[in-house]
Amino acid sequence: MKRRSERIGDALRTQLWPVPAVAVVLSVVLGILLPRLDSAVDDDLPPTVTALLFGGGPEAARSVLEAISGSLITVTSLTFSLTVVTLQLASSQFSPRLLRTFTRDRFVHVTLALFLATFVFALTVLRSVRTQQDEDGPFVPEISVTVSFVLSLASVMGLVLFLAHLTREIRVETMMRNVHEETKITIDRIFPAGAPPQPQEPEPGPGSIPIVSARSGFLTSIDEDALLQTARETGAVVKIDREPGSSLIEGVPFARAWKTGSGGALSAEEAAELGKLVNEAVATGFERTNVQDVAFGFRQLVDVAARALSPGINDPTTAIHVLGHLSSLLCCLVDRNPGPRMMIDKDNDRDNDDGGPVRVVLALPDIEELLDLAVTQPRLYGAKDPMVAARLVELLREVAWCDKDRRYRGTLALQLEQLRSAIEAASLEQAERTRLMQAANETAALLAN
DSSP states (O other), rough: HHHHHHHHHHHOOOOOOOOHHHHHHHHHHHHHHHHHHHHHHGGGGGHHHTTTSSSOOOOHHHHHHHHHHEEEEHHHHHHHHHHHHHHHHHHHHHHGHHHHHTTHHHHHHHHHHHHHHHHHHHHHHHHHHHHHSSSTTOBBHHHHHHHHHHHHHHHHHHHHHHHHHHHHHTTHHHHHHHHHHHHHHHHHHHHTTTOEEEEEEEOOOOOOEEBBSOOEEEEEEEOOOHHHHHHHHEEEEEOOOOTTTTTTBSSSEEEEEEEEEOOOOOOOOHHHHHHHHHHTEEEEESSOOSOOOHHHHHHHHHHHHHHHTTTTOOOOHHHHHHHHHHHHHHHHHHSSSSEEEEOOOOOOSSSSTTSSSSEEEOOOOOOHHHHHHHHHHHHHHHHHHHHHHHHHHHHHHHHHHHHTTTHHHHHHHHHHHHHHHHHHHHHOHHHHHHHHHHHHHHHHHHHHO
């Protein structure tokens, strides 16, 4: 249930329409109720309050409300246009996978909500203004017109702040920071600090069966509680072979299941029901998300680095900055026990003295996968640039320094050897090659200690 609420919350945060839609509904309600309050209290207001309210007649009120509604719809169109241009720029210049960082920007949501709310409120209040020709006589909702005026002033300030915000958000440094922060939050959620080491992964039983995917798409999240309940009720072990962010294809296996102990093999009916329940616990989508996908943030950052190192853009400085963010994230992970997660049935401890038998095995990325994801493409595209190559060597040294328990020295040594080969094959000046190889040797010495 918790994972499902996180998935729904993420889906709502990455949509532009929820907050403006709520603002429009509230402005309609307020535009209907506030003129009724005006008709009840306007004649009884003290002069000190009346002096602060709108003091014009019906024609003046209509002109003000028409001017507000007309100008606000124009400003809203401008805001939408600027947002679309920003999304297009981010997609073409950096990476199409960065669009989520813009569509989930709460400042953009609130700004659009303010503009639309002001427009709708002014139109709704305009309905209640009556002139001399109306049967019920003239009526000017002074409080309502004043609120419209205040909202229009707030919208003007909102437009100025939105433009300032937009110019800051389209900077590549801001985008990298946003992706870094989102990925750090996902790491803290999936691999919390201080988590105990995982128990040994159980071996598949002789009667293990494949579970095929019921639909195609990216694996966005897994309802862990539902999956554990399913495994407990069927007396089976369920192993999800695909990590969040993997592409599932309808009809292709993505998990396995087998009976525990001497329970025998699953019957055809049990296998069909188990496959149905496992598919219900797995959510798929047309794009990757940060809900449970730790590697997605790494992929976004690597995409920016790869695009920056392309001949059409040729911006190695951006790639170097990306490698700094990747190094920070990898250093955060080295003491978090990343990798597959074993979910234990704590209600049944017959098979495991440490708290219960393992019922669910979730595939999650380990340091080896994330390090390879972070280094491979920048190495392939950037080894010919001495500054990028030097930053790659420094990244491996920083991760090695944070690896206090020396668990990943072999993986780091392999990446360092591949980087050495790329440097030797690159067309560099001899002085640059010598400097880079000296830095690589110093990192190799650190790994050997």
